[in-house]
Amino acid sequence: MSDILEIRGLSFRYPEAPRMAVSGFDLAIPEGEIVVLAGPSGCGKSTLLRAVNGLIPHMYGGEYSGDVLVAGASVKGSDMRELAQKVGFLFQNPENQIFMFSVERDVAFGLENIGTPREEMRERVDDALRLLGIGDLALRAPHELSDGQKQRVALAGVLAMRPRLVILDEPTSLLDPKTAGELVDLVAKLRRELGTTFVIVEHRLDLLVRVADRLVVMSEGRKVMEGAPKDVLLGEGSEKYGVATPAVTRLQKMLARDGLATADGLMRPADLAALSEKRAR
């Protein structure tokens, strides 16, 4: 499968900033993957995301070197019209990305902006609403929605553009655990049904490790770890970069220390039974 996103040696510094926000960053993501980006606050995650959807360098100027390719085309050389259709960006606070007074008008916002014909727009809006299970909210006003619903509306607006790559910036930070879990299920469903690639910045890894294909850890603008979530989390060092280790990983590490699990995987009940039997003898 070809890479939907390719970052080649990206470095960026905001004007007047003392140090690089991102430096020498490389990453290649094949289409259809779910990639989680983790790292402490201020490590350059947001900057990296902006560089992927074109806000950098099209909205924010600064010192830019390297290249970002989305579906083979350079972000620097594309305009926002093309980029908005290729890369969807769900920002952290859904409140600040809902513009219109009714849900369906808001979902149509991006499509109106690129001049989609009305019939096609209607179809795409209805599709997006159905996909996210919010068809019954179509005529509601934003202030009549819960936080979880707002999140879905904002995501519907992003998906209506039919992007191949979707970026979620801390999508669960304002949600309660149940709604957050539902959002993660939704991401898995969208990848399954539409083949959408996701790049997700998230601190709550507990929820995401079960659907993520890859975990990338950033620190001070650089990529410091990359691999399958299990490998990164079970390996040494993920805690050093402030990655919140999921409870199940901590349990695994503790069991491994006591010889109740192998370092790369939990024992199945049968293995555990065999081991305890051996110990009893």
Added chain:
Amino acid sequence: MMWLSGGFIFRRGNSVYHRLDPRVKLLNSVLMFASTLMVRSVYELLGVIVFLVAVAAVATVLRRVARTMLLTGTFSVFIFLINFLFTRNLESSVLYAARFVAIVVSTSLFFITTSPDELEQVMKTFRLPRDVVFAFVTAVRFIPVMMLDTIQIMDAQKSRGLELDKGNVFRRVRNMVPVLIPLVVNSVVRSGELAEAMESRAYGVVPRPTSLVQYRASAADKAVTVAAILLFALAAYSFYYVLPVQFP
């Protein structure tokens, strides 16, 4: 002024009138407004008021309109008294007082039945620049959000010992500063986030964006337009050809 603003706040409704093309609602309100200004006798104005009440009935907002009428009515008692004091003309004093009520009601009928979304459509018909329309849309969109923000900030500052309702007027105004500063800072941050989200959703990339909604003139649209034009024609006729009835 709170009582007056109550007569201008949109509430969702599902009447035939609510579903009209917003431009028809605007035309109707403008013509009703003009008619109240053109009629020159109390009886004719009564005719306009009957028309207003009929519109309110169709829009199923009779109760709200009655409330607005009552509230503006108490205010127009002063209009009547002052007029009568100076002119000693009962008919014209009643006319002026009642006209004030009719003006408020005709305007309010537009605002209480037209959603902010529809207002946007109306603004677009006037070919206002997209940025201006969008600025209006976001301003109205964020009113409830900012109100919530204000309450939260007030609560936070009160819990840290800020006493908002102490002292004289000047002191109270000064007490608001710790509320206003975070509010302004919040709004600035919010506007930055909004700008990013707009950019990400291709705002302004094509000169002529399309629109999801399209209005097609329905039978109700046509009926209301005809009725409004008829009312206005009658009022205009009265303005130019009918002499006002003179009381001795």
